[in-house]
Amino acid sequence: MNAPGNPSEKMRTRRRFDTIGKPRRRVDGRAKVTGLTKFADDVVLPRMVHCKLLRSPHPHAVIESIDFTKASAHPGVHLVLTGKDFPISYGILPVTQDEYPLANERVRYVGDPVAAVIARDEQTADEATRLIEVKYRLLNTVSSAEDALANPEPRIHDYGEQGNIHRLQAFEFGDVDEALMGSDHVFEDLFFFEGNTHLPLEQHASVAAPDGEGKLTLWSSTQVPHYIHRALARALRIPAAHIRVIACPNGGGFGGKCDLHNHEIVVSRASMILGRPVKICLTREEVFYMHRGRHPVLMKMKTGVTKDGKLTGMHLQTLLDGGGYGSYGVASTFYTGALQTVTYELPRYKFDACRTFTNKPPCGPKRGHGTPQPRFGQEVQLDKIAEKLGRDPAELRLGMVAKPDSLTANWLKIGTIGLEECIRLVVEHSDWNNKRATLPPGRGVGIACGSYLCGAGLPIYWNKMPQSGVQILADRSGQVTVFCGATEIGQGSDDMLAAFVAEVLGIDAFDVRLVTGDTALTPVDLGSYSSRVTVMMGHAAIQAAERLREMIVDAASHELECSPERLVMAQGRVFLSEDPSKGMTFAEAIVFAETKYGTLGTVGSYSPPRAPGRFKGAGVGPSPAYSYTAVVVEAEVDQNTGWVTVPKIWVAHDIGRAVNPVLARGQVEGSIYMGLGEALMEEQIFRRLPAKMSHALVHKFPSMLEYKSLTSLDMPEVFTYLVEDPDPNCPFGAKEVGQGPLLPVMPAVANAIYDAVGVRIDEIPITPDKVLRALELKAKGEAPRVGPDHFPQVPYPKPVYVKTPWEGGDGNETKPADRKQAVAS
Amino acid sequence: MMKNVHRTLQVNGEAQQVSFAPYKTLLEVLREDLNLTGTKHGCELGECGACAVLVDGQPLLACLELAVECEGRAIETVEGLANGSVLHPLQAAFADLGGAQCGYCTPGILMTAKALLEKEPEPSRERIREAISGNLCRCTGYQQIYESIEEAARRMKEAKVPA
Numbered sequence: 001m002n003a004p005g006n007p008s009e010k011m012r013t014r015r016r017f018d019t020i021g022k023p024r025r026r027v028d029g030r031a032k033v034t035g036l037t038k039f040a041d042d043v044v045l046p047r048m049v050h051c052k053l054l055r056s057p058h059p060h061a062v063i064e065s066i067d068f069t070k071a072s073a074h075p076g077v078h079l080v081l082t083g084k085d086f087p088i089s090y091g092i093l094p095v096t097q098d099e100y101p102l103a104n105e106r107v108r109y110v111g112d113p114v115a116a117v118i119a120r121d122e123q124t125a126d127e128a129t130r131l132i133e134v135k136y137r138l139l140n141t142v143s144s145a146e147d148a149l150a151n152p153e154p155r156i157h158d159y160g161e162q163g164n165i166h167r168l169q170a171f172e173f174g175d176v177d178e179a180l181m182g183s184d185h186v187f188e189d190l191f192f193f194e195g196n197t198h199l200p201l202e203q204h205a206s207v208a209a210p211d212g213e214g215k216l217t218l219w220s221s222t223q224v225p226h227y228i229h230r231a232l233a234r235a236l237r238i239p240a241a242h243i244r245v246i247a248c249p250n251g252g253g254f255g256g257k258c259d260l261h262n263h264e265i266v267v268s269r270a271s272m273i274l275g276r277p278v279k280i281c282l283t284r285e286e287v288f289y290m291h292r293g294r295h296p297v298l299m300k301m302k303t304g305v306t307k308d309g310k311l312t313g314m315h316l317q318t319l320l321d322g323g324g325y326g327s328y329g330v331a332s333t334f335y336t337g338a339l340q341t342v343t344y345e346l347p348r349y350k351f352d353a354c355r356t357f358t359n360k361p362p363c364g365p366k367r368g369h370g371t372p373q374p375r376f377g378q379e380v381q382l383d384k385i386a387e388k389l390g391r392d393p394a395e396l397r398l399g400m401v402a403k404p405d406s407l408t409a410n411w412l413k414i415g416t417i418g419l420e421e422c423i424r425l426v427v428e429h430s431d432w433n434n435k436r437a438t439l440p441p442g443r444g445v446g447i448a449c450g451s452y453l454c455g456a457g458l459p460i461y462w463n464k465m466p467q468s469g470v471q472i473l474a475d476r477s478g479q480v481t482v483f484c485g486a487t488e489i490g491q492g493s494d495d496m497l498a499a500f501v502a503e504v505l506g507i508d509a510f511d512v513r514l515v516t517g518d519t520a521l522t523p524v525d526l527g528s529y530s531s532r533v534t535v536m537m538g539h540a541a542i543q544a545a546e547r548l549r550e551m552i553v554d555a556a557s558h559e560l561e562c563s564p565e566r567l568v569m570a571q572g573r574v575f576l577s578e579d580p581s582k583g584m585t586f587a588e589a590i591v592f593a594e595t596k597y598g599t600l601g602t603v604g605s606y607s608p609p610r611a612p613g614r615f616k617g618a619g620v621g622p623s624p625a626y627s628y629t630a631v632v633v634e635a636e637v638d639q640n641t642g643w644v645t646v647p648k649i650w651v652a653h654d655i656g657r658a659v660n661p662v663l664a665r666g667q668v669e670g671s672i673y674m675g676l677g678e679a680l681m682e683e684q685i686f687r688r689l690p691a692k693m694s695h696a697l698v699h700k701f702p703s704m705l706e707y708k709s710l711t712s713l714d715m716p717e718v719f720t721y722l723v724e725d726p727d728p729n730c731p732f733g734a735k736e737v738g739q740g741p742l743l744p745v746m747p748a749v750a751n752a753i754y755d756a757v758g759v760r761i762d763e764i765p766i767t768p769d770k771v772l773r774a775l776e777l778k779a780k781g782e783a784p785r786v787g788p789d790h791f792p793q794v795p796y797p798k799p800v801y802v803k804t805p806w807e808g809g810d811g812n813e814t815k816p817a818d819r820k821q822a823v824a825s
Numbered sequence: 826m827m828k829n830v831h832r833t834l835q836v837n838g839e840a841q842q843v844s845f846a847p848y849k850t851l852l853e854v855l856r857e858d859l860n861l862t863g864t865k866h867g868c869e870l871g872e873c874g875a876c877a878v879l880v881d882g883q884p885l886l887a888c889l890e891l892a893v894e895c896e897g898r899a900i901e902t903v904e905g906l907a908n909g910s911v912l913h914p915l916q917a918a919f920a921d922l923g924g925a926q927c928g929y930c931t932p933g934i935l936m937t938a939k940a941l942l943e944k945e946p947e948p949s950r951e952r953i954r955e956a957i958s959g960n961l962c963r964c965t966g967y968q969q970i971y972e973s974i975e976e977a978a979r980r981m982k983e984a985k986v987p988a
């Protein structure tokens with residue numbers, strides 16, 4: 001049997017598999033094409049009533065009074081709730097419990113909910129919300145990160161670092177100033193990445209209902225039922241044992257359904273008061289205001305290189321616009337720096353970060369969580385470095401790829417790296433060498449790379465328990481049922497679970513019955529975020545399945561009078577390896593096992609290996625493994641309109657092993673799609689209403705028509721290559737694929753535009769107006785660049801100084817006194 | 826409370842008597858009054874295509890159509906696509922080839938694709954792109970959707986199944 005976290009060597013290195021690696025119809029595929037997949041809004045219960053939220057029209061205000069007498073009296077209204085009904089604050093991270101389900105005293109962005117009406121139908125509830133009279137006292141509004149730095153008062157929250165600064169972080173790994181001083185060239189660039197949102201096609205919905213015993217069940221479009229379960233118990237002050245959270249399959253998540261949402265708490269409470277089911281489904285406009293998406297980030301990146309193209313050190317500063325609440329922001333802030341060392345060899349690294357509060361919808365995690373912004377900066381800067389050094393940008397990158405089985409400057413442990421192979425593949429297939437700098441004017445190619453976590457090393461609340469648990473039951477009918485808290489958000493979580501169990505037990509994945517994402521029935525899995533499911537759930541599933549396999553093989557070997565080692569489980573049978581005709585069916589073997597052992601059930605669990613970093617803040621960044629991606633983009637720029645067309649993208653992804661290649665390719669192409677949307681058009685931006693209309697800070701275009709995203713007509717041809725070098729830390733060697741491939745897209749587009757027309761757009765999204773502006777500058781003989789032109793003064797603290805692994809570090813912080821010595825010696 | 830109207834709607838070849846508030850859209854009546862929740866919604870404003878159904882063979886956004894206007898017209902939803910328990914070739918191909926990831930856009934795209942294949946049994950990639958350009962999908966990047974539609978067309982030609 002395997003210790004947790006230690007996958008079976010035999011399993012990992014096996015050459016032939018029956019299920020793993022074979023293109024298959026996903027196990028939940030039929031329900032998806034017949035309309036039978038039950039999303040949260042498809043849950044319909046007898047006596048169900050409907051909830052609507054009244055939201056603040058002001059970005060920053062004190063609530064002086066709420067009068068809901070008329071709403072309560074409106075025919076068909078069952079209940080009106082306000083902030084007074086929710087005295088306990090909550091927040092997804094233990095350090096930022098700063099939200100209320102309905103605002104108590106203060107609203108912090110347009111869209112902050114202040115009251116809820118529960119009525120016989122949505123229409124009636126909606127009418128009644130309009131009858132609620134709220135008196136607000138308006139406060140000054142903070143509209144951007146710079147605004148937040150300049151205006152410490154009024155404070156949006158009374159916690160945080162100071163004024164409207166939510167969080168400051170600073171780390172230095174090795175003496176970076178010294179490294180920069182010793183470099184042949186130092187590049188300093190400013191970049192800006194505008195915020196954007198997940199735009200899942202499914203609007204968030206929740207249904208809460210008391211069961212016969214008065215206990216609460218919540219069906220919700222959530223990626224994290226376990227976190228919701230914990231937080232609901234706290235927010236509602238009822239025992240967790242009386243709460244059941246069921247994560248319905250999500251109609252897309254992308255990080256947008258990772259937070260505990262105010263409406264989830266509101267309908268839960270309402271259903272407990274009314275004793276009947278309560279449903280809410282957000283409108284698309286409300287989904288835009290719910291947000292929790294990509295942070296707008298301003299970046300300053302100072303990088304040293306040697307003349308032969310090696311990085312010497314980097315100093316990265318980031319400034320995040322966090323919106324009105326904490327959400328996952330503390331983690332997002334760490335992630336704007338933590339993974340900057342994983343792609344290329346970087347001997348010294350310094351990272352300062354600052355997250356501000358502003359009066360806009362809160363930002364949080366979106367696909368790539370905090371890392372696409374600095375990835376954009378670094379990959380565009382590398383393009384500039386290559387140009388200055390007269391090097392091919394692909395060659396330059398090949399010369400600096402991080403080393404496998406190494407530690408980074410900031411103490412992250414890297415396992416396998418397939419990046420060199422990825423670069424070679426996209427260079428070859430895109431015909432890079434014959435295209436770069438040689439295509440006709442207006443056409444160009446750009447390259448970029450990236451890397452991503454295969455699961456965050458630590459859970460969001462501190463504990464040493466497993467991060468994923470799987471339980472398997474098997475009975476004499478031959479049926480195998482697998483229970484796991486993991487959540488299907490479209491990525492194929494259920495299919496991975498079935499595939500791992502099926503492979504170990506030698507049965508068909510379609511024959512594995514699954515119960516997932518249900519806190520009443522399934523062992524805890526932390527949820528679908530940080531690309532953790534394949535690796536963490538996979539390990540737990542394999543462990544549980546191997547334990548079951550051991551019992552089955554043992555019982556069968558008695559019957560067959562052979563040693564268990566000689567038995568094979570495959571194709572629904574248990575048989576002698578040297579003579580497949582001698583054996584029995586899987587169901588027969590289960591009967592023998594159940595006879596011998598009694599009721600058959602096993603569990604498996606997984607905790608990631610302990611990370612080598614010991615300094616405070618070392619918890620963000622470690623992962624059991626890292627995936628790698630290289631992308632080449634071909635772009636065409638219309639020099640009269642600034643319009644950018646992308647006809648083709650080549651992408652190679654180091655996936656370790658593709659469990660189901662159909663799904664793996666879908667994840668890659670979906671990432672490319674979303675990345676290209678971010679590169680060219682998607683932006684979550686805000687405008688002020690005219691002064692006579694309250695001057696509120698509202699979403700510029702909270703509709704799917706106006707929030708531009710790629711349609712089928714905009715989508716380029718994508719050529720996908722999967723690099724399979726199984727990683728020993730991963731189940732069957734399989735790494736993540738859902739997020740990593742997005743990262744290089746934005747910078748590769750920017751670099752392709754430079755190759756096409758010689759202008760630098762150091763800002764995302766790259767809209768036609770920016771391209772035109774840069775082309776005009778170029779025509780005038782000025783620096784052909786559009787991007788941020790200054791970085792404000794940020795009171796970054798003195799960094800936590802940690803010696804690098806190759807300079808005698810032990811992973812702990814080095815105090816200033818020791819540090820002088822260290823530098824001197 | 827507005828009084829309900831009573832209507833007979835032809836849904837997936839069956840006459841359904843249904844009583845509903847007159848302001849309701851076809852989308853709402855299908856989902857809420859006929860319990861046909863296979864048809865999805867992403868905006869309820871005619872922007873995403875998730876609610877596409879066929880009315881008299883034409884793709885139509887159910888969120889923009891009043892149900893009272895649909896009396897006497899043949900309404901087809903994803904629930905009627907399979908032949909008994911045998912999947913329509915489009916459904917089978919989408920399930921096999923990754924055409925559905927989260928599956929939320931899928932019913933709308935399947936119905937739109939069905940209308941396309943009825944008119945053009947062997948559409949080019951370009952025609953497929955045009956036909957589904959009103960259906961947003963946030964998961965797939967569309968490529969496996971095109972491939973699924975092409976594969977369905979191929980299978981239908983081989984089996985001589987009419988769309």
Ligand code: FES
Nearest residue numbers: 869872873874888
């Ligand atoms: S729900 Fe009808 S088009 Fe979006």
Ligand code: FES
Nearest residue numbers: 926930962963964
């Ligand atoms: S499969 Fe999720 S929106 Fe298309």
